[in-house]
Structure formats: C-alpha cells, structure tokens
Amino acid sequence: QSVLTQPPSASGTPGQRVTISCSGAGPNIGSNNVNWHQQFPGAAPKLLMFGNTQRPSGVPDRFSGSKSGTSASLAISGLQPEDEADYYCAVWDDSLNGQVFGGGTRVTVL
Amino acid sequence: QVQLVQSGAEVKKPGASVRVSCKASGYIFTSYFLHWVRQAPGQGLEWVGMLNPSSGITNYAQKFQDRVNMTRDTSTSTVDMDLAGLRSEDTAIYYCARGTRWLIKDWGHGTLVTVSS
Numbered sequence: 001q002s003v004l005t006q007p008p009s010a011s012g013t014p015g016q017r018v019t020i021s022c023s024g025a026g027p028n029i030g031s032n033n034v035n036w037h038q039q040f041p042g043a044a045p046k047l048l049m050f051g052n053t054q055r056p057s058g059v060p061d062r063f064s065g066s067k068s069g070t071s072a073s074l075a076i077s078g079l080q081p082e083d084e085a086d087y088y089c090a091v092w093d094d095s096l097n098g099q100v101f102g103g104g105t106r107v108t109v110l
Numbered sequence: 111q112v113q114l115v116q117s118g119a120e121v122k123k124p125g126a127s128v129r130v131s132c133k134a135s136g137y138i139f140t141s142y143f144l145h146w147v148r149q150a151p152g153q154g155l156e157w158v159g160m161l162n163p164s165s166g167i168t169n170y171a172q173k174f175q176d177r178v179n180m181t182r183d184t185s186t187s188t189v190d191m192d193l194a195g196l197r198s199e200d201t202a203i204y205y206c207a208r209g210t211r212w213l214i215k216d217w218g219h220g221t222l223v224t225v226s227s
Binding site: 002032033035037044045046047050051056088090092096097098099100101102103104 | 145147154155156157159160169170171172205211212213214215216217218219220
C-alpha cells in the first residue's frame with residue numbers, strides 16, 4: 001500500500017489531454033515539493049518534473065505539473081504515442097523521514 | 111556527464127546477504143546524496159534509503175532499518191548497499207540514484223537481485 005495514491009491507469013488518443021492525480025497528506029505533499037518520474041518498460045526511471053511545476057532540460061512542454069493542498073497532478077497535453085509509459089509521483093515525507101512514491105500510473109495511447 | 115554504474119546481477123539464497131555497488135562519475139561525489147530505490151517484478155518503486163557521501167550519514171526506510179547498511183568510499187566515488195536476511199520478497203531491481211535529500215534527479219541502470227532457493 002503506497003503512501004501516495006495514484007490511479008493505476010489512464011489513457012487517451014493522440015492529441016488528447018491526460019491528467020494523472022497523486023493524493024497524499026500533510027506531512028508529504030502538504031509540506032514538500034512533488035516530483036514526477038517517467039519509466040518506459042525495461043528501463044530505469046527518469047525525472048520528468050520537479051518542484052511541483054519545473055521541467056528538467058529536454059522534457060517537452062506538453063508535460064505540466066501542479067499542486068494544491070495535499071494533492072498534485074501531472075498533465076500531458078497533446079498526447080503522443082511515445083508518452084506511453086509508467087508515471088510515478090514522489091515526495092519527501094516529514095513524518096516517515098524518507099522519500100515516498102505513488103503506486104504508479106500506466107498511460108496508454110489508444 | 112553524470113554516470114551511475116552499478117554492479118551486476120546477483121542470485122542469492124534465502125537468508126543470505128547481497129552487496130550492490132554504485133560507482134559515480136561526472137560530478138563532485140560529495141555534493142549529492144545517493145539514494146537506493148527498488149522495484150519488484152511488475153510492481154512500483156520503493157525507497158530503501160539514502161546516504162550523504164560527504165558525511166557518511168545514512169537514512170533508511172523503517173521497513174529496512176534492521177537489515178540494510180549503506181557505506182561509501184570517497185576515494186573511488188562508490189556507494190555500497192548491503193541487504194541481509196534476504197527473502198523471496200526482496201527479489202527486485204535495485205536502483206541507485208543521485209539527488210538532494212528531497213529530490214531524486216538521476217538514476218542508475220539498476221541491478222537485478224534474485225532470491226531463490
């Protein structure tokens with residue numbers, strides 16, 4: 001059972017907007033910045049979003065992040081076939097004194 | 111460029127211990143935390159713990175407190191993770207990752223640890 005709650009799956013057709021939610025609590029999302037990692041099958045994860053809304057260099061601007069209270073979201077606008085992957089939210093938890101991850105969301109492009 | 115090169119796959123019997131190494135290059139080793147994250151087959155990511163290479167101070171997830179040990183060698187820019195008392199549920203890919211205390215930035219390629227009798 002993950003500390004952060006994500007939907008197990010999300011899908012859309014090319015060009016659509018897909019949103020992934022990440023629900024937490026006061027000691028984690030409520031107190032710290034949320035980060036997102038993208039993972040393709042058979043590959044290591046890669047940082048996709050940090051500080052709630054910041055994209056590392058090279059990440060397309062169709063990816064955007066937001067946070068409100070104890071929840072965060074990752075949005076993919078203009079979904080592309082190459083966006084099919086697993087997406088994980090991650091945040092520091094002050095109570096557990098460690099990193100916590102969401103269970104992951106598999107994005108499928110129909 | 112930043113590189114995190116991990117040791118090769120391991121097969122261990124239940125009850126044994128395993129050491130996974132992570133050699134860092136391309137940046138100042140003591141300037142970033144080294145995290146360990148694992149992923150069981152078909153499952154999500156699970157944080158194991160982290161080490162501050164500058165001080166050697168560690169911080170482990172409560173679940174692993176009594177059987178994990180992380181150490182570093184600043185002369186070789188290497189961090190080792192030892193996990194004892196292996197059981198089948200420890201079968202996973204173990205990733206080392208560079209970052210700050212609060213943010214994992216760069217991931218290693220992963221090391222598969224298989225626990226089987």
